[in-house]
Structure formats: structure tokens, C-alpha cells
Amino acid sequence: xxxxxxxxxxxxxxxxxxxxxxxxxxxxxxxxxxxxxxxxxxxxxxxxxxxxxxxxxxxxxxxxxxxxxxxxxxxxxxxxxxxxxxxxxxxxxxxxxxxxxxxxxxxxxxxxxxxxxxxxxxxxxxxxxxxxxxxxxxxxxxxxxxxxxxxxxxxxxxxxxxxxxxxxxxxxxxxxxxxxxxxxxxxxxxxxxxxxxxxxxxxxxxxxxxxxxxxxxxxxxxxxxxxxxxxxxxxxxxxxxxxxxxxxxxxxxxxxxxxx
Amino acid sequence: xxxxxxxxxxxxxxxxxxxxxxxxxxxxxxxxxxxxxxxxxxxxxxxxxxxxxxxxxxxxxxxxxxxxxxxx
Numbered sequence: 129x130x131x132x133x134x135x136x137x138x139x140x141x142x143x144x145x146x147x148x149x150x151x152x153x154x155x156x157x158x159x160x161x162x163x164x165x166x167x168x169x170x171x172x173x174x175x176x177x178x179x180x181x182x183x184x185x186x187x188x189x190x191x192x193x194x195x196x197x198x199x200x201x202x203x204x205x206x207x208x209x210x211x212x213x214x215x216x217x218x219x220x221x222x223x224x225x226x227x228x229x230x231x232x233x234x235x236x237x238x239x240x241x242x243x244x245x246x247x248x249x250x251x252x253x254x255x256x257x258x259x260x261x262x263x264x265x266x267x268x269x270x271x272x273x274x275x276x277x278x279x280x281x282x283x284x285x286x287x288x289x290x291x292x293x294x295x296x297x298x299x300x301x302x303x304x305x306x307x308x309x310x311x312x313x314x315x316x317x318x319x320x321x322x323x324x325x326x327x328x329x330x331x332x333x334x335x336x337x338x339x340x341x342x343x344x345x346x347x348x349x350x351x352x353x354x355x356x357x358x359x360x361x362x363x364x365x366x367x368x369x370x371x372x373x374x375x376x377x378x379x380x381x382x383x384x385x386x387x388x
Numbered sequence: 389x390x391x392x393x394x395x396x397x398x399x400x401x402x403x404x405x406x407x408x409x410x411x412x413x414x415x416x417x418x419x420x421x422x423x424x425x426x427x428x429x430x431x432x433x434x435x436x437x438x439x440x441x442x443x444x445x446x447x448x449x450x451x452x453x454x455x456x457x458x459x460x
């Protein structure tokens with residue numbers, strides 16, 4: 129029997145219980161976000177680095193709702209459109225509390241939010257040299273994924289589709305090729321729309337998925353968080369179980385012998 | 389009565405007048421910012437939070453104080 133207990137999800141030498149990573153943006157409130165994270169079973173959440181509101185000191189902080197001692201914070205450079213801003217953001221993130229495991233995301237276009245891969249590659253090299261463990265959001269290009277790996281990335285995070293689009297995995301073939309060529313954790317990041325998209329990602333051999341909008345903007349975010357939790361587990365178990373070969377013709381399930 | 393000299397600084401994009409010779413540690417305390425949950429930049433240089441009392445603020449200094457918020 130396929131045991132998921134022995135199936136480790138290791139990123140940069142750390143073992144994480146859940147293969148589902150949750151983005152903490154777009155929720156109606158921090159308490160809604162915290163409850164969705166809890167229901168999802170996620171061990172890692174992505175967070176953004178932004179200015180403190182110095183005029184409203186009573187405003188709640190994310191850390192008041194999601195304890196970074198219990199859930200790993202993964203600082204993200206969402207909103208950065210060049211290497212300089214991304215590096216600045218992650219260096220600040222490290223200063224907040226020693227975070228070295230980070231998610232690099234350098235965007236290239238405000239409409240489709242595709243990654244700017246030249247800036248992403250440059251940033252990966254610099255951050256790796258500075259001792260960061262860099263999980264890298266990238267396009268689904270196997271050649272670029274290889275270059276990121278050579279530049280020191282600790283996880284490859286190709287998009288399924290544009291961020292927040294909910295379109296699901298658009299290029300199964302490229303994801304499979306990236307899976308075959310790398311031993312690094314492969315995590316689908318961005319563009320998932322429903323739980324079955326997560327299952328498909330896991331069945332393609334991905335090590336994990338990152339989802340935000342599909343849960344935060346679902347009609348029932350808590351139910352969707354649970355659905356994604358189950359979908360990731362189902363997909364992983366299905367992948368490890370070894371699917372049957374696809375056949376063009378039918379193959380009866382009941383024995384032919386003894387037909388009346 | 390001696391008038392207290394004030395200087396103008398920029399903090400998180402907005403202007404603020406503070407007493408001359410204020411150190412950054414005192415400013416953070418005045419603003420009631422939880423130091424453990426933020427990072428601080430002075431004129432685009434990231435500061436060691438343990439040494440803020442050694443940073444005396446000067447006219448036109450630019451301070452950025454950031455923290456984690458929800459994000460994808």
C-alpha cells in the first residue's frame with residue numbers, strides 16, 4: 129500500500145507535512161484567511177512585504193492571526209517588476225525575523241502577470257550567493273527551469289496559467305518534461321481554479337502546489353480549502369500508485385468466461 | 389523659553405516633524421511599532437534592529453518600516 133507517511137516533502141533540507149502551500153492575499157479578513165489556512169492543513173503560507181500603517185496603530189497584523197512559529201512564512205516578492213525591487217524586498221523580509229526561505233517572483237507584464245525571466249534568473253543568482261534558499265516562480269519553460277536550477281534555486285515553481293486566472297494547467301507536456309529533468313521540488317504556482325487542478329498537478333508528478341485566489345475568492349473559501357487539501361493528497365497518492373496505460377480500445381472489467 | 393528645534397523626515401512615504409537629535413529607537417517606540425515584527429530601512433540601507441539607538445535622525449532622512457501582510 130502506498131504510504132504517504134513515509135513520503136517526505138523536503139524543501140531546502142526541511143521536511144514539510146503538507147504539500148499544499150497557501151497564498152494569504154485576497155481574503156475578506158485576516159480571520160477568514162487564518163481559518164482557511166487551518167482547514168487546508170498547509171504548513172507553508174506565502175506573505176507579502178509592505179509598509180506598516182503608522183497612522184492606524186490598532187490595525188491587526190498578520191502575525192496576530194497566523195503564528196509564524198506554527199506555520200512557515202514564505203516571504204514573496206509579488207508586485208516587483210525588476211531585480212532591484214525583488215532583492216530589496218527579500219533582504220527586508222530576512223531582516224524581519226531571519227527568513228531565508230523565500231519565494232522569488234519578478235513580474236514582467238501588468239496584465240498577464242507573466243514572470244520576467246531574465247530578471248528572475250539574475251535575482252536567483254544574487255540571492256543564492258547571499259545565502260537565501262530561493263523558491264522561484266517561473267514560466268513553464270524546461271530550459272529556463274534548468275537555468276534556474278543551475279543558478280541555485282531550491283525549488284522550481286512554474287505557473288499553471290496566469291496568476292489569479294483560474295484556468296488550470298495549460299501545458300501538461302512542459303510540466304512533465306520539467307518533472308523528468310529535475311530532482312528539485314517542483315511546485316505548481318499560480319493559475320489553478322478548482323481542486324481537481326491540484327490533483328492533476330500532483331498526478332503529473334509535481335511535489336506540491338501553491339494556491340491563493342481559487343480558495344480566497346471561492347464562494348465558500350473554507351470548503352474550497354478542504355477540497356484542495358483532499359485534492360493534493362488524492363493526486364499524490366494517485367501518482368505514487370502508478371496509473372494504468374492508456375488504451376485506444378476497451379478492455380472489459382468482467383471475465384468473459386461463464387457468460388450465460 | 390528655549391524653542392525645541394524640529395526636523396522634517398519622510399516615513400513610509402509621508403512627512404513627519406520630529407525633535408532634532410531623535411534616535412530611531414525612540415521614534416519606533418513613540419510610534420508603538422512592534423519591533424520584532426518589522427524591518428527598517430534608513431535612506432535605503434537596511435538596519436540592524438539591535439542598533440537603532442545609535443542612529444540619530446537627520447533632516448530629510450527617509451525611513452521605511454515594513455512588515456508581512458497577506459499576499460499570494
